[in-house]
Amino acid sequence: MIMSITNKTAITGMAELQPFIRADDRRTLDLLAEVTALALDDAGINKGDIDGLLVTPPSEDTYFMWPAQVAEYLQLDLSYMNMVELGGASAVGAVMRAAVMVEAGLCNYCLCLSGGIWDSQVFNTREGKTAVMSRAEIDYELPYGPMGFNSGYALAARRHMAEFGTKPAQLAKIAVDQRYNALANPLALFNQKPLTIEEVLHSPVIVDPIHLLEIVRPCHGAAAVIVPSAARALNGTRPPVWIRGAGEAYTHNSIVYAPVLTATPIKKAAGKAFAMAGLTPADVDLVSVYDCYTIAVLMALEDAGFCAKGEGGDFVENTDLTYRGQLPCNTHGGQLSCGQPSYAGGMSQVTEAVRQLRGEAGDRQIKKNRFAFVSGNGGVFSTESCLLLGRDR
Amino acid sequence: MQGTGNPYWDCVEGEEFCLPYCPLCQKFVFYPRKLCPNCFKSPLEWKVVPGRGKVYSYTQVRVSALPEFDSITPYVLALIELDVGVKMLSHLVDCPSEKITINMPVEMVFREIAGQKLPVFRPGEGL
Ligand SMILES: [Zn+2]
Numbered sequence: 001m002i003m004s005i006t007n008k009t010a011i012t013g014m015a016e017l018q019p020f021i022r023a024d025d026r027r028t029l030d031l032l033a034e035v036t037a038l039a040l041d042d043a044g045i046n047k048g049d050i051d052g053l054l055v056t057p058p059s060e061d062t063y064f065m066w067p068a069q070v071a072e073y074l075q076l077d078l079s080y081m082n083m084v085e086l087g088g089a090s091a092v093g094a095v096m097r098a099a100v101m102v103e104a105g106l107c108n109y110c111l112c113l114s115g116g117i118w119d120s121q122v123f124n125t126r127e128g129k130t131a132v133m134s135r136a137e138i139d140y141e142l143p144y145g146p147m148g149f150n151s152g153y154a155l156a157a158r159r160h161m162a163e164f165g166t167k168p169a170q171l172a173k174i175a176v177d178q179r180y181n182a183l184a185n186p187l188a189l190f191n192q193k194p195l196t197i198e199e200v201l202h203s204p205v206i207v208d209p210i211h212l213l214e215i216v217r218p219c220h221g222a223a224a225v226i227v228p229s230a231a232r233a234l235n236g237t238r239p240p241v242w243i244r245g246a247g248e249a250y251t252h253n254s255i256v257y258a259p260v261l262t263a264t265p266i267k268k269a270a271g272k273a274f275a276m277a278g279l280t281p282a283d284v285d286l287v288s289v290y291d292c293y294t295i296a297v298l299m300a301l302e303d304a305g306f307c308a309k310g311e312g313g314d315f316v317e318n319t320d321l322t323y324r325g326q327l328p329c330n331t332h333g334g335q336l337s338c339g340q341p342s343y344a345g346g347m348s349q350v351t352e353a354v355r356q357l358r359g360e361a362g363d364r365q366i367k368k369n370r371f372a373f374v375s376g377n378g379g380v381f382s383t384e385s386c387l388l389l390g391r392d393r
Numbered sequence: 394m395q396g397t398g399n400p401y402w403d404c405v406e407g408e409e410f411c412l413p414y415c416p417l418c419q420k421f422v423f424y425p426r427k428l429c430p431n432c433f434k435s436p437l438e439w440k441v442v443p444g445r446g447k448v449y450s451y452t453q454v455r456v457s458a459l460p461e462f463d464s465i466t467p468y469v470l471a472l473i474e475l476d477v478g479v480k481m482l483s484h485l486v487d488c489p490s491e492k493i494t495i496n497m498p499v500e501m502v503f504r505e506i507a508g509q510k511l512p513v514f515r516p517g518e519g520l
Contacts (some may be wrong), residue, residue: 016492124458138426139424143509144483145507146482151470155450155452162450162495205453207453258424261449356508362473
């Protein structure tokens with residue numbers, strides 16, 4: 001029998017820094033310290049209460065003993081710590097792991113910390129590319145000049161279009177609805193004016209069929225959440241957001257070796273999370289899914305069961321994904337509007353779900369806010385981590 | 394990676410395409426490695442493979458970040474499904490991008506790309 005962590009832990013503290021483009025003299029460890037202070041305030045606890053740390057990798061500092069580097073800088077007194085490296089799935093994966101470690105009694109308050117300074121040329125130079133490539137990718141893919149994640153998602157989008165007739169305008173609609181959401185988010189990087197489908201389709205094609213405005217913008221920032229046990233959560237000052245279900249799945253590292261291009265491990269990961277939570281997609285009031293590219297959102301909606309496989313194009317075309325709509329999706333604007341502050345990009349999907357379930361989302365607050373589906377996606381549909389969060393236990 | 398005693402690249406130099414093959418599992422393996430990824434046994438046998446397959450997916454790269462690709466940009470990156478049952482990333486050449494279709498048959502040729510001789514693909518029989 002599988003141990004269930006349903007409702008055994010909650011998220012009680014949450015914070016994020018406003019994403020920014022110019023790093024100037026700011027450093028990763030300082031960002032992590034800044035956001036930790038905000039998360040502690042939000043949770044109403046002291047630094048001394050934190051005895052667990054799960055941190056995502058740095059990009060400017062060395063990886064070696066990274067949790068110890070962070071714990072030393074923040075002067076934390078810990079009984080459990082680790083680094084979570086699942087690419088874009090790291091932040092969501094950290095929350096799942098925190099729930100397990102707290103439920104197991106290894107720590108009482110686990111800080112899930114992500115983000116940092118990200119080189120604006122990340123992924124774009126030969127060095128930037130090889131930094132995120134396996135030996136096999138360097139030997140057998142790099143000689144062909146792949147455009148990193150851009151070309152990987154383009155291959156998936158192309159195949160999806162060929163198999164199911166998915167249209168560029170349908171994919172563009174995802175970016176458009178999310179930009180509408182961003183207009184109500186003061187923290188978003190792109191929240192000045194609405195976006196139209198035509199504008200997306202007229203933006204430069206980077207790797208066809210993917211346009212510039214369907215691609216996430218790397219930036220800097222940090223985000224954190226704090227996960228305590230149910231008993232501690234109930235004694236806290238903030239309304240707990242319950243961790244009701246979690247699931248992960250992995251099939252490949254490089255997209256070249258994915259079993260298929262039109263389905264992702266989200267199907268298995270979300271299936272586990274829904275089963276653990278005792279919920280179905282029909283119960284979900286908010287989807288907060290990893291959106292490095294529009295095709296990532298479309299495939300997540302299909303594979304998590306919000307529509308049938310292959311019908312994602314028609315579904316997003318005919319479904320209002322804004323905070324006013326039938327299926328509010330990435331109500332903060334997603335990473336497509338907020339930018340991708342390295343591994344904290346994936347944490348924005350968690351923090352927005354917490355905000356909405358607490359009823360603290362301001363102008364973009366959704367009316368029905370019982371359950372949120374959250375996903376993190378690492379690599380090109382390589383590593384998928386899913387959570388179901390609940391307002392009510 | 395060329396000329397380093399890796400049979401894959403040594404064969405490419407001679408314009409032949411070879412892949413490791415697991416005699417126990419009766420399967421070809423890509424990318425090349427020492428152990429069969431299915432049964433973890435070795436050694437694998439190197440076999441000459443006909444460079445025939447079909448386009449599984451493709452993308453035209455319009456903006457390349459690598460300066461050595463500037464002279465051939467735009468170029469078509471293609472995920473090729475070889476008839477022997479493995480997938481590999483390559484280029485699709487000698488074919489206008491509007492003529493490319495998913496599942497179209499392709500055959501391997503050898504071309505110099507950014508200073509390295511590589512197996513690439515062009516439209517095959519039936520076109
Ligand atoms: Zn074998």
